[in-house]
Amino acid sequence: MDRPKIVRYEKPGKVENYPCGAIRVGTLVQDNAGWRILKPVIDHGKCVMCLRCFLLCPDGVIDKSGKILEIDYRFCKGCGICARECKVEAIEMVREGGDEDAG
């Protein structure tokens, strides 16, 4: 999976050490996993790698860099667009914390 790391943010401590304007981008200090009630689970047996879910995920959490599609559950909000739009019904939305919690 090729998705950004979550980093720890340390406050600068002294006011004078605060940035004077520009700061680096792509800094993630917190995930969005807690938003989810349902989570998408891909049935790789059914998946035909059409990439429709990768294309339509508003959060970009579906990674296509490997042999199979992988979901970055740290940032998946569980909206279910991937499952709804999957043409071969390879994605199931399962309740968070349930027995199916395998992802």
Next chain:
Amino acid sequence: MADRLITSAKELSNSEYFYGHRACAGCGGSLALRLAMKVLGPRIFVAIPANCMSATSFLHPQVAFSVNCMISPFPATGAVLSGIEAGARALGLKDYHVVGFAGDGGTADIGIQALSGAIDRGDRVIYVCYDNEAYMNTGIQKSGLTPYGSKTTTTPAGKNFPGATGRKKDMFEIVAAHGIEYAATASIGYPEDYLRKVSKAALCQSTSYIHVLAPCSTGWGFPVEETVEIAREAVDCGLWYLAEYENDEFVLNKMPKEFTPLEDYLLKQARFRHLKERDMEHIVHGRDKKWEKILKNWK
């Protein structure tokens, strides 16, 4: 840097440039941004005025963009884009795109002056209006792109009003009337068409404009997983259309054989559920008049 037309997910890189944002689950706007940035690649300067995308993505220390980005003053997306482009030009920067993402209010209302100025100057910038048909970031208030009959917090539906009573401004045609190099409408319900249009805009030598319909489940009132479907149905029922303007000509990209029932589209959404038959008739009439014009004048 996009240097050819992109029309499929296969051609997109796995890299994400808009990641970890705090937009609502199933947000259409964030999908519109994400896809456009994937087409344009990492060498971009992004300006976004006050809207959900800036509010949920620039919260120091968490910055959801991994490309150059800034929040512009609300009315000034077009001017900030021009400034970035002029600065980059003057500094001799090479191989980059300047792109703005403003909402419907940020484009058609408060930002229309700056957008008009940017197009008039012809600066090589890409302006994307992601249209969710109301001021969602502030809590679903009516904008100049809120369609007739839509219930918002400032156009409540009741005995006297059916919700919003204005007609949605034809931003695409307003922009085209400037003689812009390239303008297009799109919908996240037709993502491949949208990718193609963004990549086409990236090839332009002067200003380009893309108006992408991006439903908001919170503001429109439909289940979050239906965002893309609703965006598709908006086109299929004829309330939105996929078109381009270039070389002084309007071209319709998708000619529906017949429209899907308007009621199906409208009644799926809480913002339209109060509509009475005569309101529906009004909307059908507006749609048909628009299409009459389109079919008569566009290629």
Next chain:
Amino acid sequence: MPGKKIFISGDEAVAEAVRMARPHVISAYPITPQTVTVERISDFVEDGSLKSEYLHVESEHSAMSAAIGAAAVGARTFTATSSQGLLYMAETLPYASGARFPIVMMNANRTVATPWALLSDHRDSLSQLDSGWMQVYCEDAQEAFDMILQAYRIAEDPRVMSPVMVNLDGFILTHTYEMVDLPDQEEVDAFLPPYRTENRMDLEEPRTVCYASLDEYMEFHMKQEFDMRKARAVIAEVDRDFGIRFGRQYGGLLEKYRCEDADAVIFTLGSVTGTVRSVIDSMRGNGYRVGLVKMRFVRPFPEDEVVDIAEKVKAIGVLDRDLSIGYEGIVFSNVSSSVLRACSAPAMVNYIGGLGGRNISKDNIQEMFLELLRAADGEKGKRVRFVNVGSEYDG
């Protein structure tokens, strides 16, 4: 370009200075009485003597927004405005300063409507005193020329990184012709090196500018405040260096004229200073111990300097060409709060004059000094007085 003396207006002096400062991007919208500046700059861009991108923007709001966009990629920028235009761009002023963009703007001081008027006072710029911009007021075209160059040095100093508004009284300075000494371009380049900053977006190492901060908003603004305080020393330093290189020095934050043994002084901003100087010269000839404090910078405020003056004089008059309706002159409020820190308590009188371009004559100024001298002797009078008013008034 070798140095020379030419006969030009204040507006043109600003344009000449902009040409020598070589900004990458200029974005401006025309408004009387700033127009001549942007017209001359356009001529320079057209004839190739200024290699800048000139953006013809559709409003002052866009003028500053485009300057913000250009500054966001590390470009040196210039804009100019006046009056209603400044107020129209008001939203973007703290935007630029909070983002720490060292934009330089010329403001041709003109009053604000309504009633409509075209002539000068300081109500426009002083209404933006809290915007995080440094504000300097010029006395003549030469100073305007010099301050544009100095403004870039001060603004772009890594210790400061804040924008500067260079103010010229509309018509009185912008449209009056004077001999102005233009230095050699090479000397200017040596004084004002190219702008380099890390406060920009960068294609090789992507960054964000103009972002949001909820938890640490206060810290960001405290840093801005502390850096603005550091600007006081930088302003003095730049003034000294300018003096060494070009032979003209202005005293930094403020200039004191014949204050050494003065009993009464008047604080001024801008072009009226010259008139006050000449009144002082003639009164001094008659034995009156009067002096002038020319406020040059109002932000950052010359706090220590004002305290020092307050401890040496018996009466202070502040001539405000502005009025914060419902209270008093804005400069007076600012001066008064510093005077409170002094070990002595001079008499304080606020003179409101010159609104909408109303004349302030030598006689008016002499009357002020005479009243201040009586106040210095203990006579009680009104705290706020209106100068050269043709109609009777209670108040």
